Amino acid sequence: DAKTTQPTSMDCAEGRAANLPCNHSTISGNEYVYWYRQIHSQGPQYIIHGLKNNETNEMASLIITEDRKSSTLILPHATLRDTAVYYCIVRAYTGTASKLTFGTGTRLQVTL
Amino acid sequence: DGGITQSPKYLFRKEGQNVTLSCEQNLNHDAMYWYRQDPGQGLRLIYYSQIVNDFQKGDIAEGYSVSREKKESFPLTVTSAQKNPTAFYLCASSTTGTGAAAFFGQGTRLTVV
Numbered sequence A: 001d002a003k004t005t006q007p008t009s010m011d012c013a014e015g016r017a018a019n020l021p022c023n024h025s026t027i028s029g030n031e032y033v034y035w036y037r038q039i040h041s042q043g044p045q046y047i048i049h050g051l052k053n054n055e056t057n058e059m060a061s062l063i064i065t066e067d068r069k070s071s072t073l074i075l076p077h078a079t080l081r082d083t084a085v086y087y088c089i090v091r092a093y094t095g096t097a098s099k100l101t102f103g104t105g106t107r108l109q110v111t112l
Numbered sequence B: 001d002g003g004i005t006q007s008p009k010y011l012f013r014k015e016g017q018n019v020t021l022s023c024e025q026n027l028n029h030d031a032m033y034w035y036r037q038d039p040g041q042g043l044r045l046i047y048y049s050q051i052v053n054d055f056q057k058g059d060i061a062e063g064y065s066v067s068r069e070k071k072e073s074f075p076l077t078v079t080s081a082q083k084n085p086t087a088f089y090l091c092a093s094s095t096t097g098t099g100a101a102a103f104f105g106q107g108t109r110l111t112v113v
Helices: none
Strands: A009-013 A018-023 A031-038 A045-050 A061-064 A070-075 A084-092 A106-111 B004-007 B010-013 B019-025 B031-037 B043-051 B054-057 B064-066 B076-078 B087-094 B108-112
Touching: A009 A018, A018 A031, A018 A084, A018 A106, A031 A061, A045 A061, A045 A070, A070 A084, B004 B087, B010 B019, B019 B031, B019 B087, B019 B108, B043 B064, B076 B087
Parallel strands: A009 A106, B010 B108
Antiparallel strands: A018 A070, A031 A045, A031 A084, A061 A070, A084 A106, B004 B019, B019 B076, B031 B043, B031 B087, B043 B054, B064 B076, B087 B108
């Protein structure tokens, strides 16, 4: 599975959009981009995933560049409860179980 | 409620004892996983199972064992052979379809003294 690069930490003011970047320059054509977040001492929470088209759900939007070498997770109106570690993961569908490989993620701090 | 249940949330054991962590899901998912997380680190895969009565080693399987006798259940045993068992253990499940996302339980924090 392709390796991802994320900033170690980011800050965002409450009510503003949080834009979390992820670089995955070695991504292959059959690899999906997944985003999870983990609030301290809890299990990771699935946010969104996509292959090549932009995706939006009730939590966030995922913007994938045309060459698929990078993506951005957008939380449109960040709140204090969005403070967490955000993980960007790429994984190929191989017809087997989802062996997600987690890096160290981006620690997002939302402030008043 | 549908979801993944891990129990207990906190577990203490004496060194040298085996301990079994429970993971149950009612999402009708075929695949289940166990991850380990150490402070300030990402998750590392211990074992995973694609279907009942089948499981494979992940990246750090030494000192652990699992069973998958029922679709809903995937217990993890931390044996005395695991050198550093104190950690946060996370169970997940997913379908095995294209682009399937995995969903996680709330974890069990194991402390071995």
